[in-house]
Amino acid sequence: MDILSSYNLIIEASVIIILSFWFNGISKKTNIPSVLMLIVLGIILQYVLKYFVPEALDFSGGLELLGIIGLIMIVLEAALELELKREKLVPILKSMAVALLGLLGSAYAAALILNYFIPEMSMQSAWLYATPLSILSSAIIIPSVSGLSEPKKEFHIYESTFSDIMGIMMFYYLIGGLDPAEDGGIAGFAGNLVLTLVIGLIASYAIILIFQQIKSQAKLFLLIAVLLLLYAIGKKLHLSSLIIILIFGLVIANVKLFFPGKMAVFLKHEKINQIYHELHIITLETAFVVRTFFFVVFGLSIVITSLFNFNVALISLLIIASIYAIRFVILKVFIGSDILPQLFVAPRGLITVLLFYAIPEAAQVANFESGILLFVIISTSLIMTWAMIKDKKKMNTLLDEIDEEYAKKNEAEDVLRAQQVSENLPDELFTDKDSANENDSLQ
Numbered sequence: 001m002d003i004l005s006s007y008n009l010i011i012e013a014s015v016i017i018i019l020s021f022w023f024n025g026i027s028k029k030t031n032i033p034s035v036l037m038l039i040v041l042g043i044i045l046q047y048v049l050k051y052f053v054p055e056a057l058d059f060s061g062g063l064e065l066l067g068i069i070g071l072i073m074i075v076l077e078a079a080l081e082l083e084l085k086r087e088k089l090v091p092i093l094k095s096m097a098v099a100l101l102g103l104l105g106s107a108y109a110a111a112l113i114l115n116y117f118i119p120e121m122s123m124q125s126a127w128l129y130a131t132p133l134s135i136l137s138s139a140i141i142i143p144s145v146s147g148l149s150e151p152k153k154e155f156h157i158y159e160s161t162f163s164d165i166m167g168i169m170m171f172y173y174l175i176g177g178l179d180p181a182e183d184g185g186i187a188g189f190a191g192n193l194v195l196t197l198v199i200g201l202i203a204s205y206a207i208i209l210i211f212q213q214i215k216s217q218a219k220l221f222l223l224i225a226v227l228l229l230l231y232a233i234g235k236k237l238h239l240s241s242l243i244i245i246l247i248f249g250l251v252i253a254n255v256k257l258f259f260p261g262k263m264a265v266f267l268k269h270e271k272i273n274q275i276y277h278e279l280h281i282i283t284l285e286t287a288f289v290v291r292t293f294f295f296v297v298f299g300l301s302i303v304i305t306s307l308f309n310f311n312v313a314l315i316s317l318l319i320i321a322s323i324y325a326i327r328f329v330i331l332k333v334f335i336g337s338d339i340l341p342q343l344f345v346a347p348r349g350l351i352t353v354l355l356f357y358a359i360p361e362a363a364q365v366a367n368f369e370s371g372i373l374l375f376v377i378i379s380t381s382l383i384m385t386w387a388m389i390k391d392k393k394k395m396n397t398l399l400d401e402i403d404e405e406y407a408k409k410n411e412a413e414d415v416l417r418a419q420q421v422s423e424n425l426p427d428e429l430f431t432d433k434d435s436a437n438e439n440d441s442l443q
Contacts, residue, residue, distance in 0.1 A: 013293075020292040024143070028091060031141050031147075031388035033381045034299050035295045035349060049300070063301060066294040067354035070295070071164070072231055073287035074139050074350070078161040079249025080280050084257055091151070094334050095158035099136070101330050102159075102346075104168055108133035109322035114368075117315050121365045128174050128363055131355045133376055135167030136160045137349030139291050140381060144388060145345065156345055164351055169193070169240045171355050175363070176238070196239045200247035203230055208252060212271040220282050223275070252276050291350065298353055306371025316375035323380070323417070344387030347380040370419015 019041060022281030023034040084092075110130035115123050138160035145156045173189055210225055227245060249260045253276065258266050306312055327346055331339040356373055 016296055017289065017292060020288070024288075027143070028146075030385075031144070031387050031392060033144055033347065035140050035291070036378065036381050036385075037300075038292060038295035039299040039378070042296040043302065043304055044299075045296065046300045046302075046304075051358060063294065063297050064354065064357055066290055066297060067350060068231075068288035069228070069349055070139065070287065070294050071242070071354060072228065073283055073290055074142070075161060075164060075242055075245050076227070076249045077280075077283045077287050078138055078142060078157055079156065079246050080253045082161075082250060083147075083255060084250060084254045088154075092153060092158055095155050096111050098330055099159045099162035100166055101133075101222050102136075102327055103134050103163055103170065105326040105330070106323050107131050107170070109326060110134060110319045113315060113318045113322065117311065118365060118367050120367050124174075124177070125363055125365055128171070128359060129365070129368060131167060131171045131174060132352040132354075133348060133373070135348065135351050135355070136163035137347050137351060138164050139287075139350040140347040140384070141345060144347075144348070144384065147388070147392065148341075151400045152342060155342065165240070165242050166244060166403060167351060168242055168355070171358070172238070172240070175360060192239060193243075196234070196241070196243045197247070199234070199239065200244040201251070203244060204248040204251040205258075207248065208255070208272065208275075209266060212268045220275075220278050223279065224282065224286075252279070281413075288309075294353075303370065304374075306369050309369060309371055309376055312369045312371040312375060316372050316379065319372070319376055320379050320383075324383075339383075341387035341391040344383050347360060347384045348377045349381070352377060379421075 020034065020038060023037040026032065027034040074318050107127060107130045110133050111123060111126040114121055114129055115126040118126075121129070133386055136159065138157075141160040145153045148156070160437055169189075176188075207223065207226060211219060214222075227248065230244050231241040234244055252272070255267060255269075256264070323346055324343065328339070331343055332352070335342065352373065356370070
């Protein structure tokens with residue numbers, strides 16, 4: 001049987017998407033991240049492929065392409081859901097500070113660990129390898145926190161999105177430091193950032209004004225093609241291209257803020273709202289499909305035996321311990337006492353893998369075991385799963401207590417009604433009691 005024939009590939013791809021949809025359903029009921037199930041599916045398929053296709057297959061190119069498109073879709077999806085309001089300024093700044101300090105602190109700790117246990121790795125290379133391991137995975141977090149309260153959910157969406165963007169910027173800044181010809185230092189980095197912001201704003205305004213004039217129904221994939229083109233050109237020019245995608249998403253999701261006063265006359269609000277809603281759906285669907293195949297292909301490409309290496313386990317556990325220790329301190333400072341389950345919602349995923357494969361050949365260390373990557377991704381995802389399940393049980397217990405209290409109040413009301421009937425008590429007593437109960441429930 002030719003498992004790689006065209007029709008078999010179509011069947012296999014279709015089955016994977018159906019399974020991924022099913023995994024999402026399981027994830028909502030159990031809080032187990034669907035990406036873990038997709039990685040396991042990829043590992044199973046790896047052994048199936050070895051049976052039918054003995055020669056080794058190289059998935060690295062496909063993994064990189066899927067990762068880039070998935071990253072763009074995930075950041076765009078997150079940006080489309082972010083409302084920029086004055087009352088949300090503090091939560092946004094707070095989540096940005098937590099993301100930045102968490103990224104820098106985790107990267108520093110991981111770099112020290114890698115540098116100590118892998119003598120061949122210089123501190124500069126250690127920082128480069130540590131950065132992907134220090135970035136939160138919005139691909140895992142955003143679908144997983146839908147059951148949390150609105151403030152906590154928003155915090156995780158902001159934090160993971162900022163972590164993605166700042167982590168990628170930091171990674172490419174470190175890569176630039178490897179080449180003296182491209183290393184512009186802090187000033188060059190700041191200039192690059194300002195230039196990216198300006199290009200992102202200009203491009204966003206231009207896209208919105210032009211696309212609202214297009215009458216054709218088939219224009220959403222044209223819009224996505226333009227965004228992909230901007231991202232790719234930006235990368236060629238060594239810009240922080242992901243910021244361009246983020247800015248566009250923020251502008252179209254908050255057009256009233258970016259087109260204030262007299263500028264609003266340039267907008268066709270009905271057209272803009274239509275583009276926004278259709279883009280939201282397409283982004284959501286595309287992110288789902290790309291994320292599905294990315295993690296399955298990742299499962300196909302990993303070497304599972306590296307997980308059972310003692311050094312891999314030791315280094316990974318030390319990195320994981322440092323992640324949560326640093327996160328605990330930062331959340332205590334910025335959030336206060338209510339840091340659960342936020343403390344344990346720190347999985348690594350798509351960007352960790354994507355950046356790992358983007359490390360230049362000149363900076364690669366032969367003794368670095370890729371199993372560390374897999375160990376950290378799986379462990380942090382499982383820890384998040386445990387925390388989310390525990391939080392869900394706590395919420396269910398709280399709801400049960402509220403229901404029990406409500407039942408007791410109803411029972412007391414029934415007793416009062418019975419007394420009123422038997423003793424012919426005045427109606428005012430019952431009315432006052434009802435008001436008291438209503439006030440208690442409001443409090």
